[in-house]
Amino acid sequence: MNLSRDVALIGAGMTRFHNKIHADKTSREIFLEATLEAINSVDKNFEFKDIEALFLGTFSGDSFENQAHMAALMADWLGINPKPAIRIEDACASSGVAISMGAMAIASGLYDIVMVGGVEKMTSLDTNKVTDTLAMAADNLFEVSAGFTFPGLYASIATAHFAKHGSRWDQLAAVSIKNHYNGSLNPKAHFQTSVLDVAKKMGESRGLTFKDEMEFLRSPLNPVVAYPLRLFDCCPISDGAAVVILAEAKKAKRFTDTPIFLKGLGQASDTMCLSNREDLTSLKGTKIAAQQAYKMAGVKPKDIDLAVVHDCFTIAEILATEDLGFFPKGEGGVAAEEGRTAINGDKPVNPDGGLKAKGHPVGATGAAMAYEMFKQLRGEAGKHQIADAEIGLSHNVGASGATVTVQIYGK
Secondary structure, three states: OOOOOOEEEEEEEEOOOEOOOOOOOOHHHHHHHHHHHHHHHOOOOOOHHHOOOEEEEOOOHHHHOOOOOHHHHHHHHHOOOOOOEEEEOEOEOHHHHHHHHHHHHHHOOOOOEEEEEEEEEOOOOOHHHHHHHHHOOOOOOOOHHHOOOHHHHHHHHHHHHHHHHOOOHHHHHHHHHHHHHHHOOOOOOOOOOOHHHHHHHHHHHOOOOOOOHHHHHOOOOOOEEEOOEEHHHEOOOOEEEEEEEEEEHHHHOOOOOOOEEEEEEEEEEOOOOHHHOOOOOOOHHHHHHHHHHHHHHOOOHHHOOEEEOOOOEHHHHHHHHHHOOOOOOOOHHHHHHOOOOOOOOOOOEOOOOHHHHHOOOHHHHHHHHHHHHHHHHOOOOHHHOOOOOOEEEEEEEEOOOOEEEEEEEEO
16 A cells, blocks of 8 residues: 655754753743754745644653643644644653644545644653653553553563573673663764763763773663663653654755655554453564565665664664564674674664653654654755665554554655
């Protein structure tokens, strides 16, 4: 199946993801910041009035800010009323799903130009309440009531992967080291310091010296959160927003000579409860969504020049690189350890730092992935630019894999 009309990205904007710099802002102010950058990124002749609809991905402003009805609120704040505004909630995949919904609205002929974005203001709550809010995306009856939080769920996935495929914690650490290095090159990232620099700074303040990153990551300064996951295996709590502007391909030519095309998309669901899954070492939704996207785009895993994948925990990146077909099952960790997923590797993954270092304001993550595709494929990604990138893939996961989107972009 193909989209009946081609869809292009003509603009993209994103705030920095962080836990402090947006402290005095509301989600509507954060979203406006990303929107203005997106509008200004369009090469020519674009105005707010050209937007025909807004598709907003956001997880739980209801809890984080005591504010629901977020799409209408954003439309009002942006001054685009009475244009339709639709909120999409699919946990951490909310704005990934919103991109697919916006693309399908254009492909159907309903609209020619739409804005798609995501936002989350998480730091209004303390860490315990953020954990409780995020847990609403898990199975409350069978998981949360038994004491599971998302670090615990992904720790279960990690231990299963270790047992079945012989992967090791050192391979998880390799993902963390890589993504923190990539984040140090990205001015939009939450963490802009390499693990080595963190080790030096924390060591000096305590009179300690670490010979390398691995020695630091094995130390008590990187405590276990949920075995085998340690602190540096987990993404941070962040605030932020990202916005992309989608247009029907012929209309896109009015606004830019270098559009980025949405070549393929896929989406799948799975049972929310891990205990009901056939295999904890793979996300079925990723495999199905990827197959759909590859088929629509007419490409194979070997054709992907770079990918941004949902690494809410380091084990999630390893699963993703295997389930997307980049590496055989059980070899994703080996590939990370060998440097194959580094910026200069043969299959660059998360050059922006990923959720691990870039940050993960949950409703904004899918749109931030599209922002990265827009920048990379136009050669505008700066210090973390992948050379000669022609085809990119984004992979956005809701919770522990109950919702998965995969999108493929090309010049």
